[in-house]
Amino acid sequence: MLPLHRLAQSQSAPTSKYEKFASWLRSRLATRILSVALIVLFLLFWLFPPFPRYDSVPLSEIFKRPSAGAHYAQDSTEAPPSRVPAAVWHSRAQSVKESFIHAYHGYEAAAFGWDELLPVTNKSTTNFNGWGVTIVDSLSTMLLMDLKDEYTRALAHVSKIAIKIMCTGTIPFFETVIRYLGGLLSAYALSGDAILLTKADELAQTLLPVFDSPKGMPHFGYDPSTGFKAPSWASHALLAEMASCQLEYKYLAHLTGRAEYFQKVDRMMDLMQNSQRADGLWSTYWDITSGTQVNTHLSIGALADSGYEYLLKQYLLTGKSEKRLLDMYLKAVRGVLEKLTFLSSTRDLLYITDTKDGVPEHRLEHLSCFFGGLLALGVETVDLPQQDADLHRWAAEGLTTTCWMTYAETQSGLGPEEAQFKVTFDRLHPLKWMDTVRAWENAGREGGVPPGVKAPQLILGESRSGHRDYYLRSPGYYLRPETVESIYIMWKVTKDEIWRERGWGIYRAIEKHCKTEFGYGTVPSVQYKRTGIADSMPSYFLAETLKYLYLLFSEEDRVPLDKWVFNTEAHPLPVFHWKNSEKALYGIHQ
Structure with missing residues (x-):
């Protein structure tokens, strides 16, 4: 019989090659060998990286070679569109009109009022x-689509709204303001129906107490029945x-002569002008309370x-008479391009993001996709x-x-609410777009356009999603307009048919995935490829x-950009010029 201490040793000793290997891994010698091996692997990876290291290459050299990611096999490339006959575009515009009719008639049947x-x-x-926000918000669309019967029914409802x-x-x-007040004013400008101006004036008057704060900044909301101003x-x-x-x-101040309308809102422009940061x-x-x-x-x-959008659009709406608004806009755009605009990690996609x-x-928000169109409008x-x-x-x-x-x-052809661009090993510090533009200019503007401007080939198909330099952080599509808004402005400015074709693709995806028996829903x-539909329109x-x-598909230029300005809810307002008496009253100087 073995002594107790020898018995314990025999029971704990390795009895197989696996146990012997595990015992060796726990030894001090193995720890040292593995540590040295890891250090050697790290040094090899650092000296001979599998990806190009942009942080160690001069920016001017980056633009002398094809963009990273060009080796990916593509499922499809976007060929330049052939000239589509005007009759086809007219037919496509009519298809959108039928979509509006389907949505609005569905609203009328089950939710009117x-x-x-x-x-x-x-x-x-x-x-x-x-008050029936879908009715008021749809007025200008009905008028542009020449839907007389729908507009007549809507106008009858608007005339009965008792705002308070x-x-x-x-x-x-x-x-x-953007849905109701903008909708009423735009419909008035397009139709001349006086009741719309009356209701707009009543609504604007009702909302004025919202500005009762020490610096005149608007509260979130106002309850006219109690006088409560919601923080x-x-x-x-x-x-x-x-x-x-x-x-x-x-615009309403110009129509009614009420100076308080101008003065209340222009105080915000004073505040913004005086506190615009050095970066714009x-x-x-x-x-x-403090206005800071x-x-x-x-x-x-x-x-x-x-x-930011309203800086340029105020300047345009008022006949380019408020020069300080243009100055503020140009400084702000410079700041956005310098501070908030980047190139993606592998395909040099240009995107805009927040900083804290x-x-x-x-993170690219769908809501930020209006900005391309705004820039094109300014140009x-x-x-x-x-x-x-x-x-x-x-x-x-x-x-x-x-x-x-x-x-x-x-897979669906619809856009996400948020796309998150990847930060990869080779670009731990993603390139700021303006830095690349300066490097491209110093390199002699090779290729004719700076990086981030011309689209690379598309990466399509579910199996290839890992090769994209972004992922869908918030994958829902909420029927938002910002991308088609910018596509529309790009078409108006460039007359390049590719923008209309891109818009047509988005419309077809909406028809396929968002349409219900009664209207259209979010996704x-x-x-x-097979999406569900949420209960919201x-x-x-x-x-x-x-x-x-x-408007993108219409052959007729129904809203000339030099004569109309869209508010942020796409309600067109007509360009006007301040009278000399108004300039004197409001202190407007060129």
Whole structure:
């Protein structure tokens, strides 16, 4: 019999080659050998990387070779479109018109007078004041599509709206201004029906108490029955909320002669002019009491988008008479291009993103996809310095192309709410677009256009999704208009048929995946060929998405860019010029 201590040793000793190997791995010698091996592998990987290391290569050298990722096998390439006959485009415009009729008639049948239709259950919902937001938001689309019967029924409803009596609670200022006030004013400009101006004036008067704050900044909302002014985001105002009411109120000031309309909203322009950062940008959150910027978040997405949009559009709407707005716009665009615009990791896709504390998020919001169209609009309508015109034109094409590609590369052909661009080993610090432009210029502008402008080949098919330099962070499609808006403006400015074809592809995807028996619904995920449909049909789908698609395919120039300006809800307002008496009253100087 073995002694106890020898028995314990015999029971713990390795009895197989696997146990012997495991025992060796636990030894001190093995630890040293493995550590040295890992260090050697790391050094080899660093010295001979499998991917190009852009951080160690001069930027000027990058643009002398094909873009990374060109070796990927493509399922498809986008051939230049052949000339499509005018009759075909007319037919396509009529198809969009029929889509609008289907959606609006579905709303009329099940939800007329309520705010929005639930297109799957065929029910109604009240979510924007209870005045029938789909009706008012659709007025300008009906008029542009020459839908007389639908417009007549809608006008009868609008004439009966008792704004203060019918309100269902707190009126959200921002959404009410762009959907209701913008819808009423645009329909008035297109039709001349006086009741629309009367209702617009009544609504604007009702909302004025929202500006009762120490610096005149608008509260989130206002309840006319109680006088309660709803605080916004913990007593903070968003840039988009405070700077996206000027088009509507200034046009109404011109129509009615009410100076308070101009003065209330122009105070925000004073505040923004006096606090524009050195880089030309503004923070997303503002203290409503002190009127100061309170965070380091920079964006042209959900919290800020139309605040930047309305700088240029105010300038255009008022006959280019408010010069300071153009100056603010040009400084802001320079800041966006310098600070918020990047190239993707492998295909040099141009995209725009937010930063917090100077750190980029590399997240592209669908809401930000309006920016390419805005830049193109500025190039078309404003006599810009040549350097600015070139930069804006390049960025407009590159950004709009990227936004379109997020549609074209999905299984459904619809675009996601958010795309997250990848940060890869070879680009731990993704390239800022303006840095690459300067390097390209120093290299002699080889190729004729800077990186990020011309689209690479598409990467299609589910099996290839891993090769894309972004993934779908938020995969839902909410019937949003921003990408087709920019595509429409790009078509108007360039007359390149490729933009119309791209828009046609998006429209076909909407028809295939979003249409229900009663209307159109949002899609929870665009990643699949067979998508589900959610029970929501936002009014902006009729006001914006279908309108821009209809105008994109129409042969007639129904809304000339030099005579009309779209508000952020796609309601066209006519360009006007301040009278001399108005200039004196408001202190407007060239």
